[in-house]
Amino acid sequence: MLNYILRRLSLLFFTLLLLSIFAFMIDQQIRTYPTISMVEGYFHYLNRFFSGEWGISVTTGQPVFNSVLHYLPATLGLIISGAIVATLVGVLLGTIAALYNERLPDHIISNVSLLGFSIPVYWLATLATMILAMQFGWFPSSGQLSLLYQIKPVTGFSLLDCLLSDAPYRFDAMLNALLHLVLPSCVLAMTTTTEVFRLVRNSMIEVLNQNYIKAALSRGHSTLTVVFRHGLRNALPPIIPVLSMQFGTLVTSAIITEQMFEWPGLGRWLVSSIVARDYESVQACMVVIAIVLIIINILAEIVTVLFYPAKRKELYAQQG
Numbered sequence: 001m002l003n004y005i006l007r008r009l010s011l012l013f014f015t016l017l018l019l020s021i022f023a024f025m026i027d028q029q030i031r032t033y034p035t036i037s038m039v040e041g042y043f044h045y046l047n048r049f050f051s052g053e054w055g056i057s058v059t060t061g062q063p064v065f066n067s068v069l070h071y072l073p074a075t076l077g078l079i080i081s082g083a084i085v086a087t088l089v090g091v092l093l094g095t096i097a098a099l100y101n102e103r104l105p106d107h108i109i110s111n112v113s114l115l116g117f118s119i120p121v122y123w124l125a126t127l128a129t130m131i132l133a134m135q136f137g138w139f140p141s142s143g144q145l146s147l148l149y150q151i152k153p154v155t156g157f158s159l160l161d162c163l164l165s166d167a168p169y170r171f172d173a174m175l176n177a178l179l180h181l182v183l184p185s186c187v188l189a190m191t192t193t194t195e196v197f198r199l200v201r202n203s204m205i206e207v208l209n210q211n212y213i214k215a216a217l218s219r220g221h222s223t224l225t226v227v228f229r230h231g232l233r234n235a236l237p238p239i240i241p242v243l244s245m246q247f248g249t250l251v252t253s254a255i256i257t258e259q260m261f262e263w264p265g266l267g268r269w270l271v272s273s274i275v276a277r278d279y280e281s282v283q284a285c286m287v288v289i290a291i292v293l294i295i296i297n298i299l300a301e302i303v304t305v306l307f308y309p310a311k312r313k314e315l316y317a318q319q320g
Contacts, residue, residue, distance in 0.1 A: 055280035073156030075265035082188035090196025098204030117194040125260035142262035244300030
């Protein structure tokens with residue numbers, strides 16, 4: 001187990017090393033380096049990167065590093081919220097479809113899931129804004145928090161800032177921030193929800209056909225007890241590595257979602273930087289996004305091995 005974790009961490013190190021070399025090659029096209037060797041230039045770039053000297057953003061007029069720290073929490077909060085929605089809804093629908101395999105509920109959910117996968121994010125965002133925000137007025141259509149609430153930014157994610165605030169109206173502000181989060185997170189979660197549904201359905205169908213599930217049902221245990229105690233516990237771990245790959249989809253979809261809902265995050269700043277030809281900000285955004293995705297994928301593999309017994313047995317068999 002320790003050897004596997006060390007190999008994954010070494011893979012993380014070398015992947016980040018290759019990313020830093022690639023980022024340095026791009027940085028050479030943006031900046032004018034002194035007449036020094038490539039190796040010296042690379043270490044000079046690393047020194048600037050780790051010291052936070054990423055240049056000045058044309059779009060914000062602030063240091064790029066400070067701008068990243070300002071916009072990143074809002075994007076991470078939106079992505080995590082979307083991932084939570086996608087996981088909860090996808091697991092629920094996948095479990096129901098597996099229980100009613102090849103019957104009416106399974107067909108209905110599968111067809112609706114296929115429809116949701118086919119809808120573009122920008123069209124769904126426009127539709128949700130027009131109907132749920134403008135026509136019915138159920139949810140706000142833009143931003144993180146109403147201007148009526150003066151909450152001091154702490155983390156950059158308004159929902160957490162309201163929770164940490166000592167303002168007397170912080171609970172009203174939390175509700176307002178939650179309402180602002182509903183539409184962007186649900187729109188962002190749509191594509192990932194369909195993938196989670198497909199994975200959970202297929203995994204649950206396989207698990208429910210196992211003998212220990214049939215034995216538990218024959219002993220008189222209720223279906224819900226068997227599904228939640230034995231079914232989900234064995235059906236979910238194998239799909240964790242695949243789900244981690246969906247963070248790439250969430251990140252790319254978040255760029256569009258932030259534009260449609262005017263969400264003040266990294267993706268919206270990236271688009272603004274591209275339009276303004278702010279190359280240093282574009283480079284910083286891409287490097288930060290790549291680092292986050294690489295770390296998430298490696299950690300997902302480690303978590304799977306730690307908590308999924310079948311994966312550990314497979315690993316020990318390979319080592320033996």
